[in-house]
């Protein structure tokens with residue numbers, strides 16, 4: 121196993137999404153609305169030191185595959201020879217949702233000039249398993265940190281964590297791809313345009329940015345690192361399924377993740393359904409009332425696998441659906 125310190129010393133601080141995914145935008149572009157889109161924001165080189173590196177049996181993962189030379193990702197070709205996803209460390213993390221294994225990785229698509237830090241949040245033993253429920257989740261600072269109600273991201277993350285907590289094995293792979301890959305500052309620029317009436321798709325386009333520029337090579341590499349043979353993806357997004365399948369990931373099923381629309385995210389969810397083909401039909405495994413209150417799990421699979429330890433959290437309604445208060 122390569123020395124982790126040596127490995128990390130070549131990486132610069134993040135700013136990954138804009139630097140990686142939108143190489144066309146290397147300059148400031150001022151729009152009429154006083155919105156700037158910021159392209160290549162590489163921050164100063166900074167040595168990263170890993171703490172708590174374990175002697176885990178997992179070896180670093182090299183993203184190079186022998187067969188394919190290039191992966192078509194978003195709007196650019198990525199040279200697989202320059203892709204590296206390295207396992208750094210694993211720890212046990214107690215959370216409000218339960219106790220999880222947390223695995224840290226460093227992922228780079230340009231020989232380590234820039235990198236992101238994907239994490240795998242795991243409950244149970246996923247190694248070598250088939251049909252593992254997996255949520256591939258992209259960062260949303262506005263909802264997950266600030267509690268924004270404009271989207272459904274934070275609730276989807278919470279639902280996935282609750283699910284794998286109640287029903288192991290399962291995993292959430294969390295990627296630093298803010299704003300569907302355009303980066304936080306550009307997402308704020310998009311929000312600014314949305315205030316003027318644009319929807320989430322048109323706002324990106326008005327900024328000259330792609331609708332979605334996320335790449336998922338790190339997901340393939342993390343699954344390989346863990347020896348996971350197939351997954352059931354927790355998503356409503358057909359693009360995500362196609363992108364992952366395009367990387368050779370074996371997706372044998374889909375677990376929907378439905379958040380009930382609220383006052384502030386109704387339009388956002390409508391746009392996802394109407395313009396991005398998200399499968400937001402009713403009657404799926406979970407509902408999350410956006411602005412608090414009771415949430416409902418409709419998944420009989422979850423109900424059946426809930427252990428007696430966890431069962432004390434649960435109530436059943438008259439239809440036999442699990443009801444529990446996720447208020448934490």
Ligand SMILES: Nc1nc2c(ncn2[C@@H]2O[C@H](COP(=O)(O)OP(=O)(O)OP(=O)(O)O)[C@@H](O)[C@H]2O)c(=O)[nH]1
Nearest residue numbers: 258259260271297298299300307310320355356357
């Ligand atoms: N550009 C942009 N990104 C947004 C906006 N609202 C949320 N996001 C980002 O959207 C990403 C989540 O993507 P979504 O399209 O909501 O959902 P998804 O993950 O693709 O699909 P699911 O797997 O079904 O949840 C996160 O990275 C958020 O930061 C927005 O208005 N504009």
